[in-house]
Amino acid sequence: MAHDRPFRFGIQLSTAPSGAEWAALARKAEDLGYSTLFLPDHFGDQLAPLPAMQAAADATTELRVGALVFDNDFKHPVVLAKEIATVDVLSGGRVELGLGAGWMTTDYEQSGIPQDPPALRVSRMEESIAVLKGLFADGALDFAGEHYTITGLDGRPKPLQRPHPPLLVGGGGRRVLGIAAREAQIVGINPSLRSGRIDAETAADATAAATDRKLAWVREAAGARFPEIELSCLLFAVVETTDAAGTAELMAGVFGIPAEEVREVPHALIGTVEEMCDLLEARRERWGLSYVVVQGDAMDTMAPVVARLAGR
Structure with a gap:
């Protein structure tokens, strides 16, 4: 694996009862050594990403901020470009721009926003990436695509990070990962969410073998730029335990694989702090996964691992 990047860690947080408590959470994440605070972009019980990022x-x-990830169907790229550039300027250049084609069926059902077929949503996201990059660049943008038409628009303000904030695109399918490999600075290796919900199909696509296949797709699509890409993974389960074998046995049915293979699943981390550190180092060696993002409920559990590995 060509990637030998230092580890960095992100935390995905959703909400807080007040501005003071949200600020305290952000400061805690920074103090614990997390690189980035991410928010999801859904219509459920969470803060809106952009004001919460700011x-x-x-x-x-120093804490970087972003969404994991913005649903492209919720904002026109002209609007998103202005908002992202604004937060990048006001934060001193600390934005990471996560973008996705949209996946959670309940978001669409409850909001009334049409959920087009996956291929159409992915095509629209691909055009959106071109529009965003064009608006972040110097000068006016003219763009005529199937989904977006931009005429003589000079996106202002320009982001502080040049040529633009790091673009993060993740996925579990070959087409999305191919787009990510060609266009993004950060590629997230995810289970498939094609069904629009987290289900047995999602778990079955989270295995080590599936990850081997996805990394091969990324490498092929990226070509010569592969060494420039930072590879990321979201952990759905972090369990500190002295009985990793027993915990893996309990989780084996979820993934539909033997218990001895559960600890290889890159989206779960099980064991003592030392064992978890060893697992992450092994995954970096095997897959190049150096940017590890955890859910908010694992912030404290993961803190000793972050303290040991961040920057190494």
């Missing part, structure tokens, strides 16, 4: 940036000095 509030987190205002409360900290």
